[in-house]
Amino acid sequence: MDDTLYGSRDRRGHWKPHEPARPAPIFDWPPRPLAVLRWLPSYFLPWNVFFLITAALVWYFVLPGPEVTARLEWGWVLQLFLVNCLMVLALFGAFELHLYVRRAQGRRFKYNPEFPADRRNPAFLLGRQNLDNALRTFASGVPIWTAWEVFVLHAMAKGWVPSVSLADHPVHLIGLALFLRFFHEAHFYAVHRLIHTPFLYRWVHSVHHNSVNPSPWSSLSMHPVEHLLYFSTAALHLILPSHPLLAIYQLHIAGLGAVVGHIGFDRIELGEKKAVPTEAFVHYLHHKYFEVNYADGLVPFDRWFGTWHDGSPEAEARMLERYRARKAKLAARAGG
Numbered sequence: 397m398d399d400t401l402y403g404s405r406d407r408r409g410h411w412k413p414h415e416p417a418r419p420a421p422i423f424d425w426p427p428r429p430l431a432v433l434r435w436l437p438s439y440f441l442p443w444n445v446f447f448l449i450t451a452a453l454v455w456y457f458v459l460p461g462p463e464v465t466a467r468l469e470w471g472w473v474l475q476l477f478l479v480n481c482l483m484v485l486a487l488f489g490a491f492e493l494h495l496y497v498r499r500a501q502g503r504r505f506k507y508n509p510e511f512p513a514d515r516r517n518p519a520f521l522l523g524r525q526n527l528d529n530a531l532r533t534f535a536s537g538v539p540i541w542t543a544w545e546v547f548v549l550h551a552m553a554k555g556w557v558p559s560v561s562l563a564d565h566p567v568h569l570i571g572l573a574l575f576l577r578f579f580h581e582a583h584f585y586a587v588h589r590l591i592h593t594p595f596l597y598r599w600v601h602s603v604h605h606n607s608v609n610p611s612p613w614s615s616l617s618m619h620p621v622e623h624l625l626y627f628s629t630a631a632l633h634l635i636l637p638s639h640p641l642l643a644i645y646q647l648h649i650a651g652l653g654a655v656v657g658h659i660g661f662d663r664i665e666l667g668e669k670k671a672v673p674t675e676a677f678v679h680y681l682h683h684k685y686f687e688v689n690y691a692d693g694l695v696p697f698d699r700w701f702g703t704w705h706d707g708s709p710e711a712e713a714r715m716l717e718r719y720r721a722r723k724a725k726l727a728a729r730a731g732g
């Protein structure tokens with residue numbers, strides 16, 4: 397398929413979409429109800445519905461009843477861990493296999509013209525990006541995700557935190573389900589800003605940014621401290637009256653959803669004529685420029701706090717101006 401219909405490459409071969417990225421129009425002022433209506437399907441499809449389905453499957457088929465989860469025993473904990481591993485392997489692995497191993501659509505729609513190099517690099521565990529990324533995912537990422545999941549589900553079963561049933565509180569739970577993606581974004585933005593402070597960046601978050609040219613396996617390739625903070629999004633369900641299914645959904649948005657920003661391609665081709673958008677562009681720009689797009693672009697946090705990059709030349713100019721101003725400030729401080 398011809399990717400120049402949707403975007404173009406610069407002189408260095410980097411591809412970007414013609415259309416700049418846009419936060420959800422529900423935050424626009426004055427309100428734009430028609431734009432909101434047009435945007436609405438993209439809120440649900442494909443990702444939020446997909447994670448709600450995976451969460452429902454886990455809740456229904458994998459998670460035992462509260463009489464079991466009220467006891468901390470290895471059986472159900474390991475079962476949950478194994479299923480989380482398998483889901484990550486299937487989802488991240490499918491993108492990696494299709495786009496990076498088989499290279500089924502070549503470089504079409506790929507932002508970075510290069511594929512991640514498979515040469516030794518001392519920045520990575522065992523010297524290889526993919527090995528390092530997979531190790532960090534399965535030895536630290538999924539265990540910490542599962543630990544948060546177990547903690548919250550156990551607390552719910554014990555009655556330490558309020559949990560409510562869909563039959564009794566349908567409006568509350570549906571409202572909460574719709575709110576969770578926004579909460580995820582707020583929590584991710586706050587954690588992400590925090591770990592970009594110099595000390596935490598050096599010791600914690602630089603691990604994630606080692607994958608300068610990320611692939612799907614980079615999604616959960618983080619330092620354990622970052623995993624601990626990143627998955628603490630589940631703590632919301634220790635505060636608000638919630639439901640086990642929604643706690644699992646929240647962790648699937650974070651755990652499985654991490655892949656969305658690391659696909660590296662703007663669209664996935666389905667046959668000759670169709671290419672579906674991935675929503676990867678905003679976080680791709682974060683990996684490219686580091687100090688832009690701390691959130692994923694659903695809620696305009698970066699626009700509100702001056703770090704938004706939508707891929708346009710104007711955003712590029714604003715970013716360079718910001719860098720210049722900071723450099724001048726640092727030089728003045730050093731000089732004075």
Ligand SMILES: [Zn+2]
Nearest residue numbers: 604657679683
């Ligand atoms: Zn990333």
Ligand SMILES: [Zn+2]
Nearest residue numbers: 588592601682
């Ligand atoms: Zn970062």
